[in-house]
Amino acid sequence: MQTRRLTLLLVICLALLPSLLISPWASSAIDKVTVTPMPDEPLDVEAALDEIRALLADNAYEGIIELAGDILSADDERWEAYYYRGFVRARQEDWDDAIADYDIALELRPFDAQLWRLRGDMRRENGNPRRALADYERSLFFNPRSTQTYVSLVRLHDRDRDETLRDLYQSIIDAGRASRQGNSYRAIDILDQAIDGVERRSGLSELGYAYYQRANIWTSQEEWDNALADINTALVLQPEMHDYYLTRGFIHAQIEQPALAAPDYYRRMTLLERESVVGELTFAESVTIEMNHGVVARLQFQGEAGQSVTISARDYLGGGVDPLLVLLDADGVPIAGDDDSGGALDALITHIELPAAGVYTALVSHANGGYEGEVRVSLR
Numbered sequence: 001m002q003t004r005r006l007t008l009l010l011v012i013c014l015a016l017l018p019s020l021l022i023s024p025w026a027s028s029a030i031d032k033v034t035v036t037p038m039p040d041e042p043l044d045v046e047a048a049l050d051e052i053r054a055l056l057a058d059n060a061y062e063g064i065i066e067l068a069g070d071i072l073s074a075d076d077e078r079w080e081a082y083y084y085r086g087f088v089r090a091r092q093e094d095w096d097d098a099i100a101d102y103d104i105a106l107e108l109r110p111f112d113a114q115l116w117r118l119r120g121d122m123r124r125e126n127g128n129p130r131r132a133l134a135d136y137e138r139s140l141f142f143n144p145r146s147t148q149t150y151v152s153l154v155r156l157h158d159r160d161r162d163e164t165l166r167d168l169y170q171s172i173i174d175a176g177r178a179s180r181q182g183n184s185y186r187a188i189d190i191l192d193q194a195i196d197g198v199e200r201r202s203g204l205s206e207l208g209y210a211y212y213q214r215a216n217i218w219t220s221q222e223e224w225d226n227a228l229a230d231i232n233t234a235l236v237l238q239p240e241m242h243d244y245y246l247t248r249g250f251i252h253a254q255i256e257q258p259a260l261a262a263p264d265y266y267r268r269m270t271l272l273e274r275e276s277v278v279g280e281l282t283f284a285e286s287v288t289i290e291m292n293h294g295v296v297a298r299l300q301f302q303g304e305a306g307q308s309v310t311i312s313a314r315d316y317l318g319g320g321v322d323p324l325l326v327l328l329d330a331d332g333v334p335i336a337g338d339d340d341s342g343g344a345l346d347a348l349i350t351h352i353e354l355p356a357a358g359v360y361t362a363l364v365s366h367a368n369g370g371y372e373g374e375v376r377v378s379l380r
Helices: 002-021 045-057 061-074 079-091 094-106 115-127 128-141 147-160 163-180 184-198 207-220 224-237 242-254 260-270
Strands: 026-027 032-035 273-281 286-291 295-303 308-315 323-328 334-338 346-355 358-366 371-380
Touching: 045 061, 045 079, 061 079, 061 286, 079 094, 079 115, 079 242, 094 115, 094 334, 115 128, 115 147, 128 147, 147 163, 163 184, 184 207, 207 224, 207 242, 242 260, 242 334, 242 346, 260 323, 260 334, 260 358, 273 286, 295 371, 308 323, 308 358, 323 346, 334 346, 358 371
Parallel strands: 273 295
Antiparallel strands: 026 032, 286 371, 295 358, 308 346, 308 371, 323 334, 323 358
């Protein structure tokens, strides 16, 4: 009897064995077994970027390329993934793919001076000096203070054997180093010699960079007349450089010529403008603007002749945005402007008397101290 029981138990176990081997996540249908896949965990993009930075320190290039691809599969507008992948591909001398990555990164961040410089370096190493030069010039348009871009230009012109431009850019690098070390007079002397040596080549627009650098040094010394003379010359040579207008506007403000500062700040805004925001201002009320690079907000209000108004643009949440403010009259002419008079980086136009009745416009954008954050604009 016991033997029969054991035999029967064995038969039952063998019959049940196939069902025991089916996955616990399996579901059955008529005459068919299907497996329900477990859902994938969403990629933590920020954590993945942190991992890429750690891999970069270890030169783990293949891991970076793979992880960047994972990020872009989740979000194809994360410029940082293109940046890191392109950087690694350049390290591997895969120039075409590296440049392609930076093409997309620059579509997403066309104002990024570093991206322009790095793509220029890739193009230079890939044997395309003409396109490299165009990228370096674009880099300096967005940041004419970039020492790294001047270093790249020295390498470019050293290869092309344009000794005049190479020496000019090297002088700008040397002057910047002297200035950072607190030796402003040495920096000015370096630029004096460079400018004197290059001026024999009439019409050389690149000389504007040297005048701009010297103007900034004069500004740090509060030598306003010398600073104004140099920035005026720089603008004659390079009239499309937005940062030069910001510098000249600041100088005009320091010598108490706000009416002259206004058109400079206005020109700076329009040269950088990528997005326009239109709205209205009401007395005793505030408007909040989401600021980003190249945003210009145009806020209109009705004013009366002889009315005294004060307009402020403040970093609302302390995120580091640097507001820039201009007031246009009813004819669209800039009549007042400010950068930092409101304390810290805030802008303030105070007690300006309106010349006539009409619709006035407060223009709000950003200076160089920061461009991303909320700006609170008030009118009283």
